[in-house]
Amino acid sequence: MSKLGKEMLVGFVPVLIVFLIFLGVNVVPVVLAGVILFSLLYLTRMRGNLGVSSSERKGKNRAPSYLTFDDIGGQERAKNELIEALDFLIKHEEISKFGIRPLKGILLTGPPGTGKTLMAKAAAHYTNSAFVSASGSEFVEMYVGVGASRVRDLFKEARSRAAKDGKDSAIIFIDEIDVIGGKREGGQHREYDQTLNQLLTEMDGIHTADTPRILMVAATNRKEMLDSALLRPGRFDRHIQVDLPDKKGRMHILQIHAKNKPVADEVSLERVAGETFGFSGAQLESVMNEAAIYAMRDGRPDIGQHHFSQAIDKVMMGEKTDREATMEERKRVALHELGHAIAAEKVRPGTVSMVSLSPRGQALGYVRHNPQQDQYLYTRAELEQQIMIALGGAVAEEMFYGGRSTGSRNDFEQALQLVRTMMDSGLTALGIIDRQMVTKEELMKENSAILDELHAKTRDMLEAYRPAFEQSLDILIQEEVLTGDQFRALLASVETTAQTSA
Numbered sequence: 467m468s469k470l471g472k473e474m475l476v477g478f479v480p481v482l483i484v485f486l487i488f489l490g491v492n493v494v495p496v497v498l499a500g501v502i503l504f505s506l507l508y509l510t511r512m513r514g515n516l517g518v519s520s521s522e523r524k525g526k527n528r529a530p531s532y533l534t535f536d537d538i539g540g541q542e543r544a545k546n547e548l549i550e551a552l553d554f555l556i557k558h559e560e561i562s563k564f565g566i567r568p569l570k571g572i573l574l575t576g577p578p579g580t581g582k583t584l585m586a587k588a589a590a591h592y593t594n595s596a597f598v599s600a601s602g603s604e605f606v607e608m609y610v611g612v613g614a615s616r617v618r619d620l621f622k623e624a625r626s627r628a629a630k631d632g633k634d635s636a637i638i639f640i641d642e643i644d645v646i647g648g649k650r651e652g653g654q655h656r657e658y659d660q661t662l663n664q665l666l667t668e669m670d671g672i673h674t675a676d677t678p679r680i681l682m683v684a685a686t687n688r689k690e691m692l693d694s695a696l697l698r699p700g701r702f703d704r705h706i707q708v709d710l711p712d713k714k715g716r717m718h719i720l721q722i723h724a725k726n727k728p729v730a731d732e733v734s735l736e737r738v739a740g741e742t743f744g745f746s747g748a749q750l751e752s753v754m755n756e757a758a759i760y761a762m763r764d765g766r767p768d769i770g771q772h773h774f775s776q777a778i779d780k781v782m783m784g785e786k787t788d789r790e791a792t793m794e795e796r797k798r799v800a801l802h803e804l805g806h807a808i809a810a811e812k813v814r815p816g817t818v819s820m821v822s823l824s825p826r827g828q829a830l831g832y833v834r835h836n837p838q839q840d841q842y843l844y845t846r847a848e849l850e851q852q853i854m855i856a857l858g859g860a861v862a863e864e865m866f867y868g869g870r871s872t873g874s875r876n877d878f879e880q881a882l883q884l885v886r887t888m889m890d891s892g893l894t895a896l897g898i899i900d901r902q903m904v905t906k907e908e909l910m911k912e913n914s915a916i917l918d919e920l921h922a923k924t925r926d927m928l929e930a931y932r933p934a935f936e937q938s939l940d941i942l943i944q945e946e947v948l949t950g951d952q953f954r955a956l957l958a959s960v961e962t963t964a965q966t967s968a
């Protein structure tokens with residue numbers, strides 16, 4: 467009923483009742499009947515709402531028929547593993563001939579935004595299945611007390627949707643399965659337990675001969691949290707890891723999202739892929755989108771390389787903020803960032819891609835590094851280099867101000883994390899250790915030894931570049947941004963002057 471219709475009804479009914487009373491009619495039975503009818507209608511509606519997830523109501527549930535595995539960038543291994551598993555659903559006759567039990571559940575694990583939902587949707591298209599989805603949090607956040615019935619409804623919904631769409635299989639996708647499938651510790655979370663038990667019961671009820679054949683696909687980024695009952699054979703026994711994309715994968719994802727955007731010919735997506743190490747598919751999609759927004763704001767007909775550069779900064783660090791720093795603060799931040807940048811350029815030449823003084827997110831300035839290639843394994847020397855880059859900011863402040871500021875907090879966290887990695891990987895003087903085996907004092911002693919030595923090394927290294935700080939400072943304060951190439955040219959000119967005067 468439209469809003470207007472409802473309002474008219476609300477106005478009309480009391481007037482009618484008053485009119486009937488005026489005529490001397492006994493309105494009590496009519497009012498009672500009205501109240502009962504209204505309550506029944508209201509309950510039916512509530513029930514309808516409970517049976518359908520919020521995403522379903524918004525129509526998000528239907529797999530767009532055109533979403534295929536080709537629309538998913540990178541993830542070749544995960545896609546192949548999934549396709550292999552899906553053939554179980556397609557070749558069901560062969561499978562039952564061999565007496566193989568049906569594959570009931572596939573678990574996709576991996577960091578957020580890597581394309582797990584896309585995979586489930588593509589799976590529905592690949593197998594010509596009906597698709598229904600829900601998120602683990604929907605079972606507990608909105609439907610407290612009815613989690614189990616919501617699970618039943620989800621299976622019912624999958625079956626009826628398959629029947630309606632004339633499909634003989636259905637895929638049920640549950641995102642964030644860890645919310646309902648967490649380890650049962652007994653007693654405390656009875657609501658969660660009931661929901662999980664219902665899910666297990668429904669999965670046990672899936673048989674090969676049934677039509678429609680049901681396949682559960684679930685996603686989580688915390689597989690270790692899941693109850694073992696969910697992972698045992700016959701339940702979610704196919705596990706597919708969906709990782710952050712490597713450079714080739716990032717390039718592929720960027721190409722997919724560039725399809726509907728006017729990207730300038732001069733743009734090297736390979737460079738963008740190189741500068742986005744550690745980004746998920748969702749972040750790469752966001753980079754594309756933000757770059758397009760920057761281009762549109764600039765009034766340009768197409769997206770240029772610098773728009774991508776700005777977009778990467780935005781996705782990595784957050785939107786530019788209007789925080790007005792004082793001149794003294796700006797100077798300190800500039801020296802701090804130059805400390806990071808000079809240290810980076812000295813220990814890993816060619817890796818600085820930008821030094822910026824514009825505040826973004828929580829940072830007042832930042833240095834963007836451009837790893838020349840993806841790296842997953844680090845030696846002790848490489849970890850030490852990273853620590854020196856992290857300490858470079860604080861060391862620069864000490865050199866020019868005789869002390870540090872709160873601006874080094876994150877750098878120290880990063881340095882400490884790197885030391886922890888070194889310790890856990892057996893790369894320190896402590897040898898191969900389990901942290902429980904050594905005392906706090908021993909850990910602290912080793913931690914200080916490493917950081918003190920690297921701090922001194924960084925200080926020696928940066929002291930030799932005092933003139934570079936002084937020369938770059940004014941330019942950075944004025945221009946706000948130094949590109950990697952400008953910065954390297956400045957460093958080179960300072961080095962040449964030093965050599966000729968020596």
Ligand code: ATP
Pocket residue numbers: 537538539540541577578579580581582583584585641685687719722746747748749751
């Ligand atoms: P979460 O764990 O947070 O639910 P997810 O792994 O399910 O995340 P998706 O919802 O599939 O991630 O991805 C979010 C968006 O990111 C997609 O709509 C798509 O635009 C983009 N995206 C992520 N991964 C890829 C990919 N491999 N190829 C293309 N686009 C991707």
